[in-house]
Amino acid sequence: MDSQAISLVKASFKAVAAVQDGPSTLARNFYALLFARHPEVRDFFPAAMDVQRERLITAIQYAIDRLEDSGQIILYLQQLGRDHRKYGVEDAHYVGVSEALIAAIAEFPSAEPWTDELEQAWRDVLALLSATMMDAANAESGPPAWGATVVEHLQVREDVSITRLQLDEPMDYLAGQYVSVQVPSRPRMWRYLSPANPANDQGIVEFHVRKVSGGWVSPAIVSQTLEGERWLLGSPLGDLKVRNDTDRDILMIGSGTGIAPLRAQILQMAQRGQSRRVHVFFAGRYPCDLYDLGTLWALAEQNPWLTVVPVTEEDEDPWWYRGPSSASLPGMHRRLTGKVGEVVADFGTWAERDIQLIGSESMVKTTKFRLHAAGTPPENIRHDPTY
Structure with a gap:
């Protein structure tokens, strides 16, 4: 990617971050524009958008910080692309997201003037990010999400539970990775959990969950989960694993x-x-x-x-x-x-x-x-x- 474009995008986003509540305001404006232009995508998201807005900013910041590290950013974007399949995201949605984000940044009041050169830099960067995610999603042959049935739920402490599920079909994840999870009592509120056991041919997966005070999903998982419930799990994410390229x-x-x-x-x-x-x-x-x-x-x-x-x-x-x-x-x-x-x-x-x-x-x-x-x-x- 052109170094000048990377420099312009980094400076532009830094100017947003320098404004009090700038990232949060940008996220709110982005989703308002996205839902106004593409109302069909509103069904992908929960009614309460606070967590989703935080995730958006975290993802953008993470990607922008690593634009010059092609290996790291490509792996991250490929995993995001595979994960987004659970929503029913199609290639056309990426175009709409890019246009809404560019419009939100262009309208954001910051010290950085919006110029044709800056707009083109953002378009180049977002085109590359979107293409990487789309290619990974389109190359995936597995299911967009895995169905699973709760077979055991143990509340080992008042605020901690262990839940074991039987997947409809085995998931090939790496020990140390995490997956997004949706439970029936909190539809469209996906939360990330790490399996506590390695992948196996039997399709059994175990999650350890601690109740977060004021949270929407974790209290429901810890206190309300019942055997026989049906959960949905997204694609595996993360690259935390035991390295094989060293004997340390x-x-x-x-x-x-x-x-x-x-x-x-x-x-x-x-x-x-x-x-x-x-x-x-x-x-x-x-x-x-x-x-x-x-x-x-x-x-x-x-x-x-x-x-x-x-x-x-x-x-x-x-x-x-x-x-x-x-x-x-x-x-x-x-x-x-x-x-x-x-x-x-x-x-x-x-x-x-x-x-x-x-x-x-x-x-x-x-x-x-x-x-x-x-x-x-x-x-x-x-x-x-x-x-």
Whole structure:
């Protein structure tokens, strides 16, 4: 792509971001224009658009930041294109989206003047992004979405559940990836969840979900899911996985239900045989947050290459919690207390490890900071691309 066009688009979007609530305003204007010009696409989206607007801006920012990294951006766009098939998106819709976005940016009051050159730069960039997504979607032979039936639902804590589903047909996802999920009580409200088990021929997939205060979907999944329910799952996304291009040992750091995609990778390594050492820090605020510690420890007992270290910020469960605690089991590494980033960094630089981080945005950012400060090479650390 032309470097001048990339520079113009980056400067233009930066000017939008510099305005107070600029990205949110741009997203609102974009969807207003899109729905006015193409009312048929309104049915693709939920009634409440707040989450969708945030996702739009996140995706645009992620793509623009990586326009000069063709390998990374192409992989990201190909996955987005495959995922958008679940909506029934066709090639013509991409044209409408591009036109609406260009109109919204052109009308946005910012310090950057709108010129013919800037408009052409945006058209060139969006044409390339759209073409990459369309090509990936059109080349896909699998279903646009997978139907699945809930076969088991366990509420392991008041705010955490484990749900197992039987897919109508097996899904070929990589351990560590995530998928979009739609549940019957929240139609058109797709949420991203990571399978806690590797793909299998039986088509069984397991999700660990924590109830988000004020959320629309997670409370319904945790508290209202019934056996026999029918869910829809979108195409697999993400490239967080155990690298095969190196023989370095592995460090995994997961907080809360963020342990699920790490657990899937550990299970896959156990199935295939593993020679590299794997060190896992399972973190939570309270001991009761380590809901899956027993499973991880059982895996560590069976696989000598695996070490599991529990970490909590508090020594005791909160006064209001009345369920079972996740006490350390015989032979397990003693539970450590403190912020997980500080605890991990206290062990050293981990410079010879491939590192994966999964958890809340604040946990990922602070842990990365602590590791960098301890001397960990930034290129060794991988995590979900939204952080």
